[in-house]
Amino acid sequence: MNKNLRVKSSEYIDETNRISFKFNGKTYHGFKGDTLASALLANDVHLVGRSFKYHRPRGIMTSGSEEPNAIVQINPNTNRTEPNVRATEVEIYEGLEASSQNCWPSVDFDIGGINNFLSPFFPAGFYYKTFMWPASFWEKYEFFIRHSAGLGKSPTSSDPDIYDHRNIHCDVLVVGAGISGILAAKNAAKNNFKTLLVDEKNELGGSTVYENNEFNKINNKTSSEWLKKEIEELKNIKNLEIKTRTSVAAYHQYNYLLARENLTDHLEAKDKTNKIRQRLLKIRAKKVILATGALERPLIFNNNDRPGIMLSSAIKKYSEFYGVACGSKNVFFTNNDSAYESAMSLYNKGINVKAIIDIREQSESKIVKKVKEAGIKIYWSHSIVDTTGYKRLNSISIMKLSNDGTSVTGSKISISCDCLGVAGGWTPAVHLYTQSGSKLKFDEEKKIFLPNQNTSEQISVGSCGGDFKIDEIIKNLNQKLKDTLNINETDLDSIKVEIDQENSKRNIWLLPSDKPLGKTKPFVDYQNDATAKDIKLALREGFRSIEHVKRYTTTGMGTDQGKLGNMHALGIIADTAGVKMGDLGTTTFRPPYTPLTFGTIVGRNVGKFFDIFRRTPINDWHVENKAEFENVGQWKRAWYYPINGETMHQAVQRESKAARESAGILDASTLGKIDIQGSDASEFLNRVYTNAWSKLAIGKCRYGLMLNEDGMVYDDGVTTRLGENHYIMTTTTGGAANVLGKLEDYLQTEWPELDVYLTSVTDHYATASLCGPNSKKILKKIIPDLDLSDENFPHMSFKEAHIGNIQCRIMRISFTGEHSYEINVQASYGKDLWEKCMEAGQEFDITPYGTETMHLLRAEKGFIIVGQDTDGTMTPIDLQMDWIVSKKKYDFIGKRSLYRSDTMREDRKQLVGLLTDDPNIVLEEGSQIVSELNQNPVEMLGHVTSSYFSPNLNKSIALAVVRGGKGMMGKKLFVPMENKNINVTVANPVFYDEKNERLNA
Amino acid sequence: MFLINCPYCGERDQQEFKAGGEAHIERPKQPTELSDDEWAEYLFMRKNIKGIQFERWNHAHGCRKWFNMVRDTSNDEIKAIYKMGEKPPAQ
Known part of the structure; x- marks a missing residue:
């Protein structure tokens, strides 16, 4: 080995630029312009890999992206490693390393090679047939099958590129x-x-x-x-x-x-x-x-896969383009004139061409005559019946083809050679x-x-x-x-x-051997080791559709997608089944034509750009104050603010108590905000919300529930009337974009006659929600000239005011049940507003709280969160929110569906409160609820949707949806868990301040 | 990936659009007058045709306008695009 087979300088190879690279740990040299394949061939290395199923030694077959055999691992054990790369496409550079795949311990001595000798036991569908029983053994089979399969290794560290x-x-x-x-x-x-x-x-x-x-x-x-x-x-x-x-x-x-x-x-x-x-x-x-x-086609004959057997066109390219001889004793096997061009290319460079085996009876073209003149022996009407050489071709045997091309006759001639170029025509x-x-x-x-x-x-x-x-x-x-x-x-x-005139060709999809088909190995799909006899077996077993034969035999299913052999597979099927190839059709050619890296597909969308995220204008303050964050839609929201090493539970308990006992502050900037204007704005709200809006006074706020046309709760939020024809609607954080889309849809398609304009202003405002019994005193300090009396500024009303020069919109609304204000300012003033509130609240120990505390506080009040306590199957009636559904309005989105027989069923899942008998046990959200423990199978009545330990009530509370729950008040139920059953009692979902006295405290 | 000719913006890539299901299903003007079956017909029943289908599309990442499309679902050929409220083209 390590012979130099460089034959002639080529303008595409820079022989002044010598490059060293490693293949399977050994150092070789090539030149700038070489591919890994051409450089290896120049070093007389043909054996580059092992086949997938039989672990047969395989060499470089082609010079392009259609390569089925020479697939290698590039730069193994580095973070730039890449498996399944075609050596014919890799341009070499100083320091390149590559190694063979699918072989152990090495490509020269591969233990899996034993499969080759066991191959009579591995016909098409072997895995399907063998590992079927006993069914329970599949997991054990799978372990070994997975280990013996697999081409290449994926990188284990992150991609630096x-x-x-x-x-x-x-x-x-x-x-x-x-x-x-x-x-x-x-x-x-x-x-x-x-x-x-x-x-x-x-x-x-x-x-x-x-x-x-x-x-x-x-x-x-x-x-x-x-x-x-x-x-x-x-x-x-x-x-x-x-x-x-x-x-x-x-x-x-x-x-x-x-x-x-x-x-x-x-x-x-x-x-x-x-x-x-x-x-x-x-x-x-x-x-x-x-x-x-x-793409040049190979020819399908017995043992047509040995290292040294290549496409004739590839041999020509290596010789002419790379200046490399693929062998020193070359033979060609052809059904058309292409091989003669390749033979002349070698001959002209002084490379030995021993013979051309041609399955045609003759050809009169000028190039054929030229080959004859060169003294190269041509065997007309002959076919190769076998080849020898395990890791490198060393001889072929040929016999005379019968006239119909289905059998061989006469005596066998053996020709020694180290490289065979096959030319089966062009696809x-x-x-x-x-x-x-x-x-x-x-x-x-x-x-x-x-x-x-x-x-x-x-x-x-x-x-x-x-x-x-x-x-x-x-x-x-x-x-x-x-x-x-x-x-x-x-x-x-x-x-x-x-041009040279002759263009004759003789097409035989499967060339005969002197041995019966069952004793030969004519490979059709080199990468997946599918042979002609596998295809015939599939047909014998009843497969007819080309798509089925493909899957059963795995023909064309490798990383090369069968670029070389698919046509032969079709031809063999057509010949065997006696149908026309045109009627048979082809399998589907799916993208990508050649494999893509994940990096290319993903592009820049990695790391922090993997999924875009949104931050509120107050975000910097949360970061400085060591908040933990959670993702809500695309938003990063402050989740809780641990101090002195608190756990989440400890922080949330502290924040929840502080909000009810003195004052808390929440960044509510993420709530969706839609500005609604136009002379029909009130009518529009009447149609999209379940309750009535026409009589809402300017400067007042109202909670609204929005349904889908199927009657299920879609979104909720408070809408404020800013003027005669002007409202500002708030939506849930996650629902903002969809709500806007839905409203636009109705306006454009169902009610184009309405004079209404919608603008998303979510990002325009920052919102601080100030809550707790001292919230009024804090707001008074910030805006001394605003009359905060209940008469002037009652619950569910709105004021415009100024904090210094900053204009702000203040809504006295509450999601916690406490006296509270939502202060909205232009987004760029958000952090300033927040800091003013913190400063003014200092004497009241104002406590910033995050989304977790917000969830806990509203759960104490039994307020739902759309998407947590609802899941697209809950009507307002199921939520025990009948009070918000107008009986007077003729129509609104979803109204008719509330009177469908299915939505009126008494045994629908309904929202209830749940109290654990042991007040210290906190239920897991999502856990199942049953009434009988000894049933089999046990009937599931519902599940827990929200669950917390309430520091203000000093007990565990939960919201749940339970079938027929409305009629179960006080009923004992069970929450079965892995190791225990938890006893619970159905309760009113409003756990705290049922009479809403604290809103005006 | 379709190339969709938005009637307001011109040709744009499909990724700017959102498909909105079957077109020309009008919301009943008097839902309360309808039987459960009639309401269900409006609410749930949609065609899934192999061939010419009338669809709603929305230029969600553009002008946000809804419009109608006639598409051959067997080969994804867009046969026509017209604005909301306009009559579908004759077949």
Whole structure:
């Protein structure tokens, strides 16, 4: 090993820039421009991985993103490690490390390799059939199956890289920068279309830049020479943006495409830092030109998976583009002329080509004649029946094919070789095309699926559109460009093309062997180890749909999505079942075309940007005073303010007592606030709330309950009449946006005749809620000239006032049952207001309290929290809030539903209070409530919705919803817990100050 | 991801919009006159068609206007968009 197989300098490889990298712990050298695959091949390393099921040694098969075998772990054991990366796509850099996957202890000696010898026992559906019984053993089976499966390791520490998203709008998006893509982009841009050209490779030109077949000429130059000049010209074209290392992952409806732009993966570690690693491009294109090319097909024959067996086109690319010989004794196996081009490429560089095995009877093309002249032995009408070599191919056996191609005859010839190039024809890369929703049709003559019915403004050009020969490509591209861009001339009009004429092909999906199928291993899906006999077995067992066969055999279900073998799977199914391939259809091509990293998908939405959050204008004070926070919707709300190492329970008990005994203050800025104006504002409120609003006097406040049309409680809050046609509505913190949306919906769609204007002003105001028996004295200190007497400023009323120069709106409303004021100021004055209250309240030991204390205090009063004590299935009647439902109003949202037979049932779940017999036991919220302990199964009557230890009552209190609860006052029930049953008694949900005397205290 | 032509703002990405269910279901003017079954018909019964469907959409992260859309649910082709209160286009 470690031979140097570098054959000739290539302009794409910088031999002055030598790079060392490690593979499986061993150091190798390559050059700038190499991929991991080309550098390994240059070092004569073919064995790079083990297959998934049988752990068979596998080598590099391709030179692109379709690679099924050479998938590696990049930079193992670092925070930049990435599994399932195709070695054919990794550009090497100094310090790169990579290792094989799916092998233990090493790729050279892999214990799982025993599966290969046990393979007769692992047919398709093996797992489904074997691990079925006894059913209870599944957990044990699963442990071992999970351990033996799995490709690669995910990183265990956080990703150090930055990812980004970018939106792009363009007139024309060209996907793929081979000859067709380049010509399409050039002509689109020249005709003033804003054009974006993307290609997954680091260099433009696709396969044409190393296409040196002397019999195919464009304007009297070889196609590679000619195209390089065209590429040179692209630089000077306006309106054209070019992105290399950019792979289109998904093509959605309405020409919306996602592409991954790779920016730093090819750089050394020191150059990666503080740069964007990958960028997700979200592209909306008016027109899409797909120029995604074609993938070479392998041939399906016995033991066609050994390291050293590669696609013929890959061998050509390694030789021409990377200057690497993949072997020193090369043989090709083909059904068309492509392999001859690869053979000539090697021959011209002085690399030994021993033979070409061709399943056709003959070919008259110039390139074939050239090969004959070169003295390379051609075996016509022959097929490979077996190969040998465990970790590297060392020989093939061939036999004569029968005329019908279903069997082999004559004597076996053995040819020793270390590299075999297979050429099974070309499959248009229609993956993106079908993702867009467009439909394919099968061309029976060419044996390929071709674009047929486009669903959006798009065209497929070049080989992905079914044109393989350069003259057809240019002619059809020219016409399609004129049609789709609506232009009269292109610079393709003047191109002169000469081509080699012969284009014969003989298609046999599964090549015969001298052994029966059952004794052979013709792999169809290399990554998932699905063979032709697995597919036939699936058909014998009754599977017919291609989608079912795929899932049963796992054909096409690997990380490569079966880019190489899917067509053969379809062909074998069609031949075996005796149906036409066109009738069989294809499996669905799902995005992404090549895997995306999670980082790319997530972009900048990580860390503190993972989910946006909102802070109140008073937030800094809470932080300075060591509040603990909780998330309420997107808001960060002060939860409680522990002092001297208090637990949450201790802090909440202290805060709750202080609020009732002297004074407390709460940041209520997060409540939703909607400004409602217009001559029909009162009528509008009448329709959206359950109670009546017309008679509410200016300067008064009213609590309202809002239902859904199904009669269930949706939101609640206090609304204040500021003027004749002007109200300010408050909503729950979490419900603000939805309530506004719902109100707008009714106004725009059901009641457009109403003169009402809605404005969200949630963020415009900061709100401090001052509560407790001393709240009045504190407010008096802040606003001495405001008359706070009950006559002038009674409960449920509103005043405008000034604190210094700051204008404020004060509502005397209460969510705690205490005498309290909600003071609203312009948001920017929020912290100032808060600090003034704290200062004025100092002599009363004013206590800031958080949401937890607020919840406790309102629970003592039996006030509901929508979303905690309700869950979208509670009517106001269920909540024992009949008092708020107007009987007089003709209609309001949800009214009719309150009289449906179902909502009028007596045995609905209804809100009640619960008291534990032992006052020290606090129930768990969510725990279940039953009346019988010895029933089996026990009937669940309801659950606990709110539960606290009340310091003011010195006992545990709870709210609960209980079936038929209204009629159960005083009834004994049980809350069964894991280790004990808790005895409870149904009680009035108002636990504290039932007569509301404290509101005016 | 649809490209939706908001009748007030022009073409915008689908992520700016919210779908609002079947269109042309008018809220009864006199709900109290309806039987339980008639009310349930309005409240719960919605079509789920494979093919041409009339839908409400809201430009929630834009002008916040509601409008109607005719969409072929089998291929997501948007056939027409028209304002609230306007008559649906002839089929």
